[in-house]
Amino acid sequence: MKKSPKRTLTAALSVAALALLLGAAAGGQTDPLVTRSYLDEVATPAILAQVDTKLDSREEALADKLSGVAEGYRQDLEELLSSSGGTVSGGSSVFSVVTVPAGQRLLGSTGCEFLLRSGSASCVAESAPGLIDSTDGSTLASGGAVQPNHLYLITADGRGLAASSDVTVLVRGSYTIS
Incomplete structure (x- = not known):
């Protein structure tokens, strides 16, 4: 028996449509x-x-x-x-905590600042003015007592303090200990 080509084509299209419908149904809302x-x-x-x-x-x-x-x-x-070796060069913008043993001297360069925190010390300077006391706006001559918690400015190289006892100093700027 001979099948007609129309029937075969219709059957193939029906199977394809059924497969598409079943494939589309997977993954629905339900x-x-x-x-x-x-x-x-x-x-x-x-x-x-x-x-x-x-x-x-x-x-x-x-x-x-x-x-x-x-x-x-x-x-x-x-x-x-x-x-x-105890020498700090360059202009630092922060204070450094420095301990100076009794009998030693801390000598700074121009513009160096220091603040005596503990101990006793005297001013070391070759000529006047020795040190500028920025706290009370005065000058300190060579040999004068450095006051604790006063900010001192060194106006020329080679000036600073001589420690009478062990001292702790906050220093900003270039200095040497000798």
């Missing part, structure tokens, strides 16, 4: 491909765990890098301080 419970219980926690792992490793890498940079700065600072 039968989703992915359920919310799957997203809430499986997919989202897995994604968050991956993100946490990547963040932790990145944070650790940055912390290591920061520690290395800080250690490098610390070593550079220690090298600078140890190589200066």
